[in-house]
Amino acid sequence: MAIILNLETATTNCSVSISKDGKTLSLKEDHDKNYSHAERLHIYIDKVIKEAGIDIHELDAIAISKGPGSYTGLRIGVSAAKGLCFALDKPLISVSTLEALSHQVTCTEGFIVPMLDARRMEVYSGVFDFKYNQIRETEAQILNESSFNTYLEQGNVFFIGNGVEKTKTLISHRNAVFIEDKLPSSKEMSSLAYNKYKINNFEDVAYFEPYYLKDFVALKPKS
Numbered sequence: 001m002a003i004i005l006n007l008e009t010a011t012t013n014c015s016v017s018i019s020k021d022g023k024t025l026s027l028k029e030d031h032d033k034n035y036s037h038a039e040r041l042h043i044y045i046d047k048v049i050k051e052a053g054i055d056i057h058e059l060d061a062i063a064i065s066k067g068p069g070s071y072t073g074l075r076i077g078v079s080a081a082k083g084l085c086f087a088l089d090k091p092l093i094s095v096s097t098l099e100a101l102s103h104q105v106t107c108t109e110g111f112i113v114p115m116l117d118a119r120r121m122e123v124y125s126g127v128f129d130f131k132y133n134q135i136r137e138t139e140a141q142i143l144n145e146s147s148f149n150t151y152l153e154q155g156n157v158f159f160i161g162n163g164v165e166k167t168k169t170l171i172s173h174r175n176a177v178f179i180e181d182k183l184p185s186s187k188e189m190s191s192l193a194y195n196k197y198k199i200n201n202f203e204d205v206a207y208f209e210p211y212y213l214k215d216f217v218a219l220k221p222k223s
Helices: 037-052 071-088 097-101 189-198
Strands: 002-007 017-021 025-027 060-065 092-095 111-117 123-130 134-142 159-160 176-179
Touching: 002 071, 002 189, 017 037, 017 189, 025 111, 025 189, 037 071, 037 111, 060 071, 060 189, 071 092, 092 097, 092 189, 097 111, 097 123, 097 189
Parallel strands: 002 060, 060 092, 111 159, 159 176
Antiparallel strands: 002 017, 017 025, 111 123, 123 134
């Protein structure tokens, strides 16, 4: 048996869940359009633990969504996860943000493209088959009208994530299916984290860093 705390902070959705043997017991998230992780993350952790009816010391592991995504969001999530691991002496599990997002799509053929908004016309994306096997590595790419044509010519391509809004303005292929208003959630982390737990696929708590994909660039505040 494994009870795992899952933390998802890669986008504006501050999402926390408790899972047991890969099944989600409790979930708290906000889907806010603004980043609220610093204010809400630890409050949500307390709430899901209470809702699940467990003591925090009963946790077997802490799982963190490792990115890519927001630099600040990832830093907050990883810092919280590391702090809990050190305090409770529990292992750390990392879950690919895009892989977890792909599991929000259910299909029997075609491809799944989870994508997160980056700057301007850029997205972080990966390509998965309908069985959730990653068939193209995660990339930071600038979109254009021919993006993903290799997959679109073979069948339906399901685009999901907050990168969809800009993508649908460029791609009009008949096989493109746009799933809007979806963000990564700790709910889909449950089974992925458990699979890693079963094979002791843990991170080094001291040295683990989020998967930023790109270097952080500070933007000037709008006047």
